[in-house]
Amino acid sequence: MMNKKIIALLILFGFQSAAFCVSAEPTQAYEGRRLFVSYCQLCHGLDGKGAGPLAKRLKISPADLTTTIRARSDTVLKKIITGVGRQTITGRDRHNIISDSMPEWKDIFSDKQLDSLIAYLRFLSSSKHGLMGDPVDGLKLYQQYCQVCHGEYGEGDGIMTSLVGMLPMDHSNPNETNRFSNDELVVSILNGQGKYMPAWEGILSRSEVEALVSYIRLLSH
Ligand code: HEC
Ligand code: HEC
Known part of the structure; x- marks a missing residue:
C-alpha cells in the first residue's frame, strides 16, 4: 500500500519535472531577437546599427537603434513600430514623427510580441557587447548542458545547486555578464571555473560556445 503511494508520488513528480523542463518559455529579448531577424534586420541590420541589406535603397537611412531608442518610452516605441498614433505631434509625443520609410506594422504583432521586440531593442541599446553566435542554437545547447546548474532562466538556481550547494553565475543579471567580453566568456566556458x-x-x-554566449546575454533582458 505504502509502496504504491510512493510510486504514485514519484510518477507524479517525474511528470511534473519533465513538464517543467519542456515548457520553459524563452525570455522576451530572445523572442524579440527572433522577430527582429525576420522583420527588422533587412533595414536596421542584425546589430540594429542601421546598415541592413536594404538600407541603401531607402530615402531615409534607418535609425541606429542602439542609440536613438534610449530616450523613447515603451509607449512611443509601440506607436513608432505599429504606426498607430505615430503622427500625433502633441505634448510629450512630439518626437513621435517618423518618415514613412519605416513601415507601419499595424496589428501584425500581438501585444506580447511588441513587448518582446522592445525588450530586444532595450538589450541592443544597453548591452556592452554584441551577439557573436546564433542564440537559437544557444537555447538548445543551454537547455541540454547548462540548465541543470544555471537554472531555467539563468538565475543560477538549477536543480543541481541545492544538491551540492554551489553558486553558479547569475546570467539574468546584466551586471554579472557585462563585466566579461564575449571572448572572455568563451574562454571561461571552454576552460571551466572553480570546483563545479x-x-x-x-x-x-x-x-557552439559562441552561440551559448549569445543566448546567455539575452537572458539578462
Ligand atoms: C523597410 C525598412 C525598415 C524595416 C523593415 C524596419 N524599419 Fe524601422 N526604420 C526604418 C527607417 C528608414 C527609420 C528612420 C525613419 C526616420 O528617421 O524618419 C526607422 C526607424 C525606426 C525606429 C525609430 C528610431 C528612433 O528612435 O528614431 C524604430 C524604433 C524602428 N525603426 C524599429 C523597427 C522595428 C522594431 C522593425 C521590425 C519590426 C523595423 N523598424 C523595421 C526602416 C525600416
Ligand atoms: C555542474 C554545474 C554547472 C554546469 C553543468 C554548468 N555550469 Fe557554468 N558555472 C557553474 C558554477 C558553480 C559557476 C561559478 C564558478 C566559480 O565562480 O567558481 C559557473 C560559472 C559559469 C560562468 C562564469 C565563469 C567565470 O569566468 O566567472 C559561465 C559563463 C558559465 N558558468 C557558463 C556555463 C555554460 C554556458 C554552461 C553549459 C555549457 C555551464 N556553465 C554549465 C556551474 C555549472
Whole structure:
C-alpha cells in the first residue's frame, strides 16, 4: 500500500519535472531577437546599427537603434513600430514623427510580441557587447548542458545547486555578464571555473560556445 503511494508520488513528480523542463518559455529579448531577424534586420541590420541589406535603397537611412531608442518610452516605441498614433505631434509625443520609410506594422504583432521586440531593442541599446553566435542554437545547447546548474532562466538556481550547494553565475543579471567580453566568456566556458563549473572543451565546439554566449546575454533582458 505504502509502496504504491510512493510510486504514485514519484510518477507524479517525474511528470511534473519533465513538464517543467519542456515548457520553459524563452525570455522576451530572445523572442524579440527572433522577430527582429525576420522583420527588422533587412533595414536596421542584425546589430540594429542601421546598415541592413536594404538600407541603401531607402530615402531615409534607418535609425541606429542602439542609440536613438534610449530616450523613447515603451509607449512611443509601440506607436513608432505599429504606426498607430505615430503622427500625433502633441505634448510629450512630439518626437513621435517618423518618415514613412519605416513601415507601419499595424496589428501584425500581438501585444506580447511588441513587448518582446522592445525588450530586444532595450538589450541592443544597453548591452556592452554584441551577439557573436546564433542564440537559437544557444537555447538548445543551454537547455541540454547548462540548465541543470544555471537554472531555467539563468538565475543560477538549477536543480543541481541545492544538491551540492554551489553558486553558479547569475546570467539574468546584466551586471554579472557585462563585466566579461564575449571572448572572455568563451574562454571561461571552454576552460571551466572553480570546483563545479565544468570545462566544456572537447564536448562543445567553439561555435557552439559562441552561440551559448549569445543566448546567455539575452537572458539578462
Ligand atoms: C523597410 C525598412 C525598415 C524595416 C523593415 C524596419 N524599419 Fe524601422 N526604420 C526604418 C527607417 C528608414 C527609420 C528612420 C525613419 C526616420 O528617421 O524618419 C526607422 C526607424 C525606426 C525606429 C525609430 C528610431 C528612433 O528612435 O528614431 C524604430 C524604433 C524602428 N525603426 C524599429 C523597427 C522595428 C522594431 C522593425 C521590425 C519590426 C523595423 N523598424 C523595421 C526602416 C525600416
Ligand atoms: C555542474 C554545474 C554547472 C554546469 C553543468 C554548468 N555550469 Fe557554468 N558555472 C557553474 C558554477 C558553480 C559557476 C561559478 C564558478 C566559480 O565562480 O567558481 C559557473 C560559472 C559559469 C560562468 C562564469 C565563469 C567565470 O569566468 O566567472 C559561465 C559563463 C558559465 N558558468 C557558463 C556555463 C555554460 C554556458 C554552461 C553549459 C555549457 C555551464 N556553465 C554549465 C556551474 C555549472
